[in-house]
Amino acid sequence: MPEANDSHAVLDAVDWRLLRQLQADASLTNQALAERCHLSAPTCLRRVRRLHELGLVERTVAILDGDALRAQGVPSLTAVVEVTLDVQAEEQQRAFEARAVADVAVQQCYRTSPGPDFVLILTVADMPAFAEASARLFTADANVRNVRAFFSLRRAKFTVELPLGDGGAAQG
Structure with missing residues (x-):
């Protein structure tokens, strides 16, 4: 095996x-x-x-279905955040990535190129909770040069399924 x-x-x-x-x-x-x-x-x-x-x-x-949870009174706000670091050396990228993946608000973390150094998907209860997460992740880090946040108005699609295609074998 x-x-x-x-x-x-x-x-x-x-x-x-x-x-x-x-x-x-x-x-x-x-x-x-x-x-x-x-x-x-x-x-x-x-x-x-x-x-x-x-x-x-x-x-x-x-x-879990975020819409169904909101209907039960559980607030949530999803933000797509672009982060550009001042110094992009590997050590600084690793340090930011480690802090991001350790933060409870961060659901997904991607290193990207070209453009911003990172794209994060954050889910928080509301705008005050986003401000707290923003302070933890971005404001407190002197190496964060630029942050752009986009807030989700509606989720049209969400999946975690990877496209396997034939996956080297016939589909069945």
């Missing part, structure tokens, strides 16, 4: 089918997943464990 996190592990059509199904609905029971992928339950479980061991499945989570 390949080593854990072996990026050169060979995946077959069944592995790709499993990955597609897990992306679409990771809450399926092993039995239901096995049926959808035309496998026996023990084979399915063994293969899914292998996909986890290979590091292809990072984690399994429940994705």
